[in-house]
Amino acid sequence: MKNTAITQIMNQIATTEQELEMHQAIVNSLTQKLETSQLFLQNAEANKTQTLANKNSMEALVQSTLNVMTNSEDTKKEILKTQIKATKVSQGIKIMVDELIFSSQIINKLSQTVLRKKALNPLISDELITQIMTATAEANNAIALTLVALKSAFDVQSTVNQTAATITLEQKHAAELYLTLTGTMLSDDITTTSKTPSSPAYTLIEDAYEIAILYLENALKSNAETAQQLNVSKANLNKTQQILRSLQSGLVAAQQV
Amino acid sequence: MNSYQEDLAAVTNEILLQSQQEINKNESQFNASVFTSYYTKGAKINALENLELSNTKIAFQQKIKNAVVKNSGISNNLLNQSLQASHQTNELVTNSSICAANIQMATNAIVRLASDVGSIFSIINSADYGTDIYKICEEAKECINTTAYQAEILSKEAMELSFFAAEITAISNFDLTKKNNDLMTNLLQAVSSEYDSISQKIISDEEKVALSNSANKTAVGLLEANYSAFLHSKKTYLDHNQELNFNLRVPEKEISKDGYTITFDAYNPSFSTQQKNKPTPDLNLINSYIKTYNVIIVKEYKKYFFSLSNAEALLEKSSQYKTIMPGSELKKFQIKIGISDLLDSDGDKIELGQEYVVFLLAVFTEDFKKKINVFENHLSAPSAAFKLTYSLASPKPENLIMGKNQDLNTVTFTLIEDKKIKTKYRCIFLPHQKEILTTSFSNIPFEKMDKELGEKANENETTFFNLILAEQVVAANYSVVEIKSKTPEESNTHTITGEVQINEETTDNFGHYLIAGKKYIPVILAMCSNQEENPNQFTNSLSNYQKTEPFIYSKKQ
Numbered sequence: 183m184k185n186t187a188i189t190q191i192m193n194q195i196a197t198t199e200q201e202l203e204m205h206q207a208i209v210n211s212l213t214q215k216l217e218t219s220q221l222f223l224q225n226a227e228a229n230k231t232q233t234l235a236n237k238n239s240m241e242a243l244v245q246s247t248l249n250v251m252t253n254s255e256d257t258k259k260e261i262l263k264t265q266i267k268a269t270k271v272s273q274g275i276k277i278m279v280d281e282l283i284f285s286s287q288i289i290n291k292l293s294q295t296v297l298r299k300k301a302l303n304p305l306i307s308d309e310l311i312t313q314i315m316t317a318t319a320e321a322n323n324a325i326a327l328t329l330v331a332l333k334s335a336f337d338v339q340s341t342v343n344q345t346a347a348t349i350t351l352e353q354k355h356a357a358e359l360y361l362t363l364t365g366t367m368l369s370d371d372i373t374t375t376s377k378t379p380s381s382p383a384y385t386l387i388e389d390a391y392e393i394a395i396l397y398l399e400n401a402l403k404s405n406a407e408t409a410q411q412l413n414v415s416k417a418n419l420n421k422t423q424q425i426l427r428s429l430q431s432g433l434v435a436a437q438q439v
Numbered sequence: 440m441n442s443y444q445e446d447l448a449a450v451t452n453e454i455l456l457q458s459q460q461e462i463n464k465n466e467s468q469f470n471a472s473v474f475t476s477y478y479t480k481g482a483k484i485n486a487l488e489n490l491e492l493s494n495t496k497i498a499f500q501q502k503i504k505n506a507v508v509k510n511s512g513i514s515n516n517l518l519n520q521s522l523q524a525s526h527q528t529n530e531l532v533t534n535s536s537i538c539a540a541n542i543q544m545a546t547n548a549i550v551r552l553a554s555d556v557g558s559i560f561s562i563i564n565s566a567d568y569g570t571d572i573y574k575i576c577e578e579a580k581e582c583i584n585t586t587a588y589q590a591e592i593l594s595k596e597a598m599e600l601s602f603f604a605a606e607i608t609a610i611s612n613f614d615l616t617k618k619n620n621d622l623m624t625n626l627l628q629a630v631s632s633e634y635d636s637i638s639q640k641i642i643s644d645e646e647k648v649a650l651s652n653s654a655n656k657t658a659v660g661l662l663e664a665n666y667s668a669f670l671h672s673k674k675t676y677l678d679h680n681q682e683l684n685f686n687l688r689v690p691e692k693e694i695s696k697d698g699y700t701i702t703f704d705a706y707n708p709s710f711s712t713q714q715k716n717k718p719t720p721d722l723n724l725i726n727s728y729i730k731t732y733n734v735i736i737v738k739e740y741k742k743y744f745f746s747l748s749n750a751e752a753l754l755e756k757s758s759q760y761k762t763i764m765p766g767s768e769l770k771k772f773q774i775k776i777g778i779s780d781l782l783d784s785d786g787d788k789i790e791l792g793q794e795y796v797v798f799l800l801a802v803f804t805e806d807f808k809k810k811i812n813v814f815e816n817h818l819s820a821p822s823a824a825f826k827l828t829y830s831l832a833s834p835k836p837e838n839l840i841m842g843k844n845q846d847l848n849t850v851t852f853t854l855i856e857d858k859k860i861k862t863k864y865r866c867i868f869l870p871h872q873k874e875i876l877t878t879s880f881s882n883i884p885f886e887k888m889d890k891e892l893g894e895k896a897n898e899n900e901t902t903f904f905n906l907i908l909a910e911q912v913v914a915a916n917y918s919v920v921e922i923k924s925k926t927p928e929e930s931n932t933h934t935i936t937g938e939v940q941i942n943e944e945t946t947d948n949f950g951h952y953l954i955a956g957k958k959y960i961p962v963i964l965a966m967c968s969n970q971e972e973n974p975n976q977f978t979n980s981l982s983n984y985q986k987t988e989p990f991i992y993s994k995k996q
Contacts, residue, residue, distance in 0.1 A: 186743040186744055187743075189456075189743055190740070190743050193456075193460070196460055196463070196464070197463060200463055200464055200466075200467035200468075201467065203467055203468065203471055204467050204470055204471045204474070206471075207471035207472075207474050207475050208474050208911070210475075211474060211475060211477075211478030211479075212478070214478070214482070215478060215481065215482065218482060218485065222489070232629070232633060235629065236626065236629055236630065236633075239622060239625060239626045239629065240626060242622055243619065243622040243623060243626055246615070246618060246619045246622055247619055249615055249619075250517070250612065250615050250616050250619050253608060253611070253612045253615055254521075254612055256608060257524070257607060257608050257609050257612050260603070260606055260607045260608065261528075261607055261609075263603055264531070264535075264600065264603040264604050264607060267596065267599060267600040267603050268535075268600055270596055270600075271538070271542075271593065271596050271597050271600050274589070274592070274593040274596055275542065275593055277589065278545075278549075278586060278589045278590055278593055281582065281585060281586040281589060282549060282583075282586050282590075284582055285552075285579065285582035285583040285585075285586050288575065288578050288579040288582055288583075289552075289556060289579045289583070291575055291579075292559070292572070292575045292576050292579050295571065295572055295575055296568070296572055299568060299569070299571075299572060303568075306566075306568060307562065307566065309562065310559065310562045310563065310566075313555060313558055313559050313562065314559055316555055317552060317555040317556055317559060320548065320551055320552040320555055321552055323548050324545065324548035324549045324551075324552050327541070327544050327545040327548045328545040328548075328549070328590075330541050330544075330545070331538065331541035331542040331544070331545040331597075334534065334537050334538040334541045334542075335538050335541075335542065335597070337534050337537075337538065338531070338534045338535050338538045338600065338604075341527065341530050341531045341534050342531055342604075344527055345524060345527040345528055345530075345531050345607075345609070348520055348523045348524040348527055349524045349528075349607075349609060351520045352517060352520035352521050352524050352609075352612075352616075355513055355516050355517035355520055356517055356616075358513055359510060359513045359514055359517055362506075362509060362510050362513060363510055381502065381506070382506065383503065383506035383507050383509075383510050386499075386502055386503045386506055387503060387630075389499075390499065390500075390503060393499075400952050404946075404950055404951065404952070407913070407916065407946075407950045408950060410913065411913045411950070414913065
């Protein structure tokens, strides 16, 4: 009777040991799986951080580009206004030079006529002669100065045209940059040759972030699941270990009776 | 007292117990290696999926990088234009102010001239030097006054031009553009370094695939070895049982919820007629060794306490044993017993889920007893344990359909169910192996092994996924089936329709999310759901995944 009882306990111990082995195998596999899953989780988190940083940089860049674009549009308006004014000044100065030359010629003619009359008629005052000589000299001086002004006015026109061309190009590039970044056309008078890109950088980087978020959610869920599986398996393992221990002490007790 | 027979019985018991323990040990080792190989396979699939993900990611990252590089080019152009515009504007401002100053000076001279001419005109007008001079002077005065007026206006215009030029914001714009380009450069650097790190990751992913592949191969190798050991220990037990214990068996195939069958071989006489060249002392006795065979059902845990005297005492209670008469020619016996036909050795009814063993009590004829001068009968060693269970039904592969009502992400099945048993169904999605794996379990000669064993092992149990694995799939990784309709069939059965929706949270059996474009096989696990019942009395059932058509998962739009 005693021997059969001992045999029975030993048999149960053997069975429990086998069960233990099986639970241990499950726990080992799941521990490994959890390590892997934690690694994925870390990657997913790093990826999220990076894509978020990119997204933020991109948003700052888009905002800044928008700013540059708006400003360059304003600048373009300013240079166009300046250009119109410069043209007006150039045209005005040309007219003025013509008028001044004509006026000076008349003054010269007056001077010659008065001098001729003075020879015939001494009554003509010396004061008038002096005045006329001064006026002739003044006219020469005025023409000289006006020609200098004419030259500088045409210098301005040339500079303004150059600058206007550059600023127009700058505005075009700013609009093009904004367009290729965002895929959105904001400027009305865009002369850019770029076509709207099918997947602009902004959208791509935004998408990358969305994908990273999804990936992280999956990784979190998968990690939690694995941890849960591991907990359940560890609990099973512990339970089996306890059963084994109580069987073993039962065996010792049975052997001592 | 026949100590010889008793000694033989003791040795027989010991041998059979040992070989049964060997089976148990090998079976649990085999099961352990099934789990190991299952998880290494999961790891391998995961590694492959990760590689694939990295490849997808690098393709995407390449797109981002290309787009950013293109933008960066435009930004550089913009910066150059902006710098030039800034320089030119500076020049413009200077030129405009020079121009304004020059025009101012010219205007001053003209105005002075006009004033002189005005004075001359006054003198001539008052002195009246004749109409000739007067006329010329008047003309000169008119002309120069107009010119002076023109000059005043122009001077104002030039002043305005100078203001306009000074107002041009190209210089502050350059600062903005420069900052903008710095942002662009930083982004480009970030995107490029990310691209480089993904390239690195692909290399390490490829290594991981190789490692997980070899881990899986090792596990599969161990699985094969353990399976083979399991089969051999099983065969050893069967051999021992055949030689030493009447080949007393309760074949699993014959066990149902309603009953079981006991088979055994005839008692082998000490000097059999088959042993031809041996002397046969008393051939007349051969057919009358055995008076009766009696089978007795004993609870498994009581088998160690069940003795010959217990067995002989039971012969008084007709409901607790079955007698089989030995025929003269019969070498093999088979008796089919219904669940309520026979009580166990304690006089209890046979219960589902309880483990039992069978003992065979051979009652010798009086003649034989006299012949050997021993008056005891012979009790066999216990048979291997068996239990009666209720097998639940799982759907047949042809009744398991994907994509009902154009909704591709719905699994629907029908089956006939017993009304009395509360059954729950789980749906597990297995990744279709050939889709992602180059080596599959089909390389392992399991089928051959199954044929050798012929009994317990069926197809599902030994391949990649089986009932044991299916029962271990945790709640997060299976979907609970919703029962859509019940149609009464016969008095105690009905046809049920079950449905499972795949959604974003659905994972495969390993806990990985379903990947769009990949193939999966739906498997239905039927389990008893009645908490009050002893779960041992049911055998859960798994639909045959090997014959189920895989489907391609696509995300809902």
